[in-house]
Amino acid sequence: MPAKGVLVAETADVVIAGGGVIGTAIAWRAAAAGLDVVLVDPDHGDAASLVAAGMLAPVSEALFGEGALLRINLLAVRRFPSFAAELEDVTGRHVGLRREGTLAVAYDPGDYAALMRLTAFRRSAGLDAEERDSRACRQLESFLTPDVHGGVLFAGDWSVDNRRYAAALREAMAAAKVRIVRDRVTGALVRDGRARGVRLADGGSIDSAVVVIAAGCWSGAVAGLPGTVRAAVRPVKGQLLRLRHPEGMAPVITHTIRATVRGTDIYLVPRADGEMIVGATQEERGPDRTVTAGAVHDLLHDAMSVLPVTSELILAETCAGLRPGTPDNGPIVGGFGVDGLLLATGHYRNGILMSPVTADAIVAGLTGQRPAAEWGPFSPRRFIAGPADGD
Amino acid sequence: MPAKGVLVAETADVVIAGGGVIGTAIAWRAAAAGLDVVLVDPDHGDAASLVAAGMLAPVSEALFGEGALLRINLLAVRRFPSFAAELEDVTGRHVGLRREGTLAVAYDPGDYAALMRLTAFRRSAGLDAEERDSRACRQLESFLTPDVHGGVLFAGDWSVDNRRYAAALREAMAAAKVRIVRDRVTGALVRDGRARGVRLADGGSIDSAVVVIAAGCWSGAVAGLPGTVRAAVRPVKGQLLRLRHPEGMAPVITHTIRATVRGTDIYLVPRADGEMIVGATQEERGPDRTVTAGAVHDLLHDAMSVLPVTSELILAETCAGLRPGTPDNGPIVGGFGVDGLLLATGHYRNGILMSPVTADAIVAGLTGQRPAAEWGPFSPRRFIAGPADGD
Numbered sequence: 110m111p112a113k114g115v116l117v118a119e120t121a122d123v124v125i126a127g128g129g130v131i132g133t134a135i136a137w138r139a140a141a142a143g144l145d146v147v148l149v150d151p152d153h154g155d156a157a158s159l160v161a162a163g164m165l166a167p168v169s170e171a172l173f174g175e176g177a178l179l180r181i182n183l184l185a186v187r188r189f190p191s192f193a194a195e196l197e198d199v200t201g202r203h204v205g206l207r208r209e210g211t212l213a214v215a216y217d218p219g220d221y222a223a224l225m226r227l228t229a230f231r232r233s234a235g236l237d238a239e240e241r242d243s244r245a246c247r248q249l250e251s252f253l254t255p256d257v258h259g260g261v262l263f264a265g266d267w268s269v270d271n272r273r274y275a276a277a278l279r280e281a282m283a284a285a286k287v288r289i290v291r292d293r294v295t296g297a298l299v300r301d302g303r304a305r306g307v308r309l310a311d312g313g314s315i316d317s318a319v320v321v322i323a324a325g326c327w328s329g330a331v332a333g334l335p336g337t338v339r340a341a342v343r344p345v346k347g348q349l350l351r352l353r354h355p356e357g358m359a360p361v362i363t364h365t366i367r368a369t370v371r372g373t374d375i376y377l378v379p380r381a382d383g384e385m386i387v388g389a390t391q392e393e394r395g396p397d398r399t400v401t402a403g404a405v406h407d408l409l410h411d412a413m414s415v416l417p418v419t420s421e422l423i424l425a426e427t428c429a430g431l432r433p434g435t436p437d438n439g440p441i442v443g444g445f446g447v448d449g450l451l452l453a454t455g456h457y458r459n460g461i462l463m464s465p466v467t468a469d470a471i472v473a474g475l476t477g478q479r480p481a482a483e484w485g486p487f488s489p490r491r492f493i494a495g496p497a498d499g500d
Numbered sequence: 501m502p503a504k505g506v507l508v509a510e511t512a513d514v515v516i517a518g519g520g521v522i523g524t525a526i527a528w529r530a531a532a533a534g535l536d537v538v539l540v541d542p543d544h545g546d547a548a549s550l551v552a553a554g555m556l557a558p559v560s561e562a563l564f565g566e567g568a569l570l571r572i573n574l575l576a577v578r579r580f581p582s583f584a585a586e587l588e589d590v591t592g593r594h595v596g597l598r599r600e601g602t603l604a605v606a607y608d609p610g611d612y613a614a615l616m617r618l619t620a621f622r623r624s625a626g627l628d629a630e631e632r633d634s635r636a637c638r639q640l641e642s643f644l645t646p647d648v649h650g651g652v653l654f655a656g657d658w659s660v661d662n663r664r665y666a667a668a669l670r671e672a673m674a675a676a677k678v679r680i681v682r683d684r685v686t687g688a689l690v691r692d693g694r695a696r697g698v699r700l701a702d703g704g705s706i707d708s709a710v711v712v713i714a715a716g717c718w719s720g721a722v723a724g725l726p727g728t729v730r731a732a733v734r735p736v737k738g739q740l741l742r743l744r745h746p747e748g749m750a751p752v753i754t755h756t757i758r759a760t761v762r763g764t765d766i767y768l769v770p771r772a773d774g775e776m777i778v779g780a781t782q783e784e785r786g787p788d789r790t791v792t793a794g795a796v797h798d799l800l801h802d803a804m805s806v807l808p809v810t811s812e813l814i815l816a817e818t819c820a821g822l823r824p825g826t827p828d829n830g831p832i833v834g835g836f837g838v839d840g841l842l843l844a845t846g847h848y849r850n851g852i853l854m855s856p857v858t859a860d861a862i863v864a865g866l867t868g869q870r871p872a873a874e875w876g877p878f879s880p881r882r883f884i885a886g887p888a889d890g891d
Binding site: 397400403424 | 746788790791792794796804810811
């Protein structure tokens with residue numbers, strides 16, 4: 110068991126279970142709105158948010174037919190800059206926002222056909238997309254292999270350094286006087302149809318009229334939630350690599366590069382501090398967070414296929430995280446009929462991107478305002494009332 | 501600068517520069533022979549000995565035409581078991597000796613032709629070698645790919661867990677009352693043709709009539725040695741991987757497997773505790789110890805080519821070490837005309853294997869005995885007097 114926080118809170122206006130970017134963003138905004146907030150998390154270093162690339166690319170993460178998800182992602186990407194700016198103001202930290210856009214490249218003709226279908230979808234959503242032939246791709250990113258069949262520049266995509274962003278959120282939260290308890294929420298306490306607080310793994314409890322479950326893929330382990338809601342969240346393992354440039358080598362890429370290499374998707378995301386992220390696997394392996402030889406091989410192989418110079422970079426870190434996946438790939442945000450008991454989980458591959466709008470939605474609910482209409486399809490009720498009606 | 505040892509020695513019978521397996525083995529045996537020994541090393545965790553596979557395979561590391569090196573390696577492999585047994589007796593630790601032998605496999609017909617040439621060479625040295633066809637290879641190691649062209653079982657090869665071995669040596673050395681100084685030897689002090697001690701990086705010195713330079717690839721940085729000897733030692737970078745079996749998976753190999761995959765040599769070495777080592781690159785990059793994406797990719801790729809199940813293993817560690825290479829691939833052991841100033845370096849890929857016989861040779865010199873005749877060609881004098889006369 111990790112050490113407990115020195116400050117054990119016994120009552121609060123709001124208790125939040127989970128200290129990833131979702132829980133932390135909610136905690137910061139709720140405290141900034143004047144609420145007395147306690148955040149419970151066994152270990153800040155364990156969140157999926159720390160194993161992420163930080164792409165702020167709304168469409169490329171939405172699949173065909175997921176129109177509701179696309180709309181919430183578009184809301185999220187519009188909101189991100191102002192949220193990040195306020196966060197940087199409050200903390201004096203840079204979160205590593207980059208606005209160079211994404212260059213999507215296709216390795217072979219089949220990959221290119223798939224990219225063209227995605228491009229049509231993105232354009233239908235109103236996003237800029239400029240087709241580039243192989244030579245024009247290399248004019249943007251000179252280290253790309255000439256074997257790349259072609260690509261598309263999505264100039265509107267941004268990215269953020271997920272670790273800097275998470276650290277800034279933690280600092281903003283602490284500055285807003287959120288109390289942090291190092292423990293695990295094992296259950297939501299409910300009486301007479303109302304939330305009353307949470308039970309902790311160490312046997313204690315915290316009284317609170319509002320409980321927000323933001324425990325990522327572990328949210329289903331919280332007692333007191335409906336069984337069908339608990340069953341709706343599952344871990345989806347993602348492995349990624351953090352590469353570093355050797356001393357004296359200039360950054361090898363400036364855009365985020367998304368590549369499809371013979372049907373497999375990878376991304377390469379540059380960081381202001383000279384790192385390059387290569388990700389990511391998507392694996393249904395339950396709560397397994399091991400780094401496997403096969404995944405590291407495949408990520409390196411595909412990265413080197415499109416950007417051969419990758420082989421010269423330093424392999425600084427290999428890591429694995431557990432995204433909170435859901436049956437319809439959409440987040441689970443809001444209440445479901447128990448007063449004061451809210452969920453903010455299931456963000457799958459979009460937790461970083463959606464953290465500002467998720468905090469907005471939860472805090473709107475807590476302060477008597479109406480969340481944005483885009484949230485409608487993502488209520489927990491869809492896992493109680495029947496199938497999603499989002500699209 | 502690492503912290504200094506609490507005990508600063510000002511005089512000793514013998515000062516040893518370098519705390520890898522060579523320096524540590526010499527220190528233990530010299531102290532056991534009754535000498536007052538000080539070992540100087542800035543950081544025990546930094547030695548090439550800790551980045552090694554621990555194969556005790558005398559011939560496969562000797563190239564055609566390196567007959568003198570083969571003879572010293574054969575002496576070394578005969579000596580290893582008794583040395584290890586004494587070490588285990590003294591410390592009560594297991595060093596992870598394995599006697600299953602090496603299965604050398606060839607991926608394609610060209611690789612097989614090269615293996616057959618090596619096999620003839622090994623047989624000429626009197627070693628057992630049993631040819632096995634692809635099917636018979638898989639009877640020994642069932643996870644080998646059926647694509648393996650064929651192989652040879654070298655039943656006489658052993659291996660040792662290099663980290664357990666190094667830890668046991670350190671413990672034996674400490675039990676023998678060797679004093680350890682955490683500093684770096686910058687120069688050997690010589691007056692009137694005799695060694696007088698060493699100068700340390702912190703500005704201090706230690707007086708001693710015998711100085712042994714066992715600083716691996718850093719031995720050339722020690723002032724007071726002849727320039728041509730200093731120039732003879734260079735770092736040869738080796739990267740390797742430590743893989744681990746997922747919980748519940750039985751060990752995938754029992755023999756050391758050496759594979760040639762389209763001309764590239766790799767080895768896979770099983771450990772008693774469920775690890776599997778995959779190594780190693782050989783790179784001329786100066787003192788660079790970074791782990792590169794390309795090397796990790798290539799090691800994984802070649803390992804998965806011969807043993808596809810490797811992809812399921814956990815990538816527990818990637819590491820890089822600097823072997824002390826020499827122009828003729830042979831070690832540099834003994835004196836060169838300055839009384840009391842000795843070298844024990846240049847062991848290249850065979851430091852673990854040669855550590856017992858190197859300790860024997862140095863301690864023999866210190867106690868008035870004659871080192872084994874096999875050492876003749878490996879005197880430092882060959883880099884002063886002219887070209888090697890070893891073969």
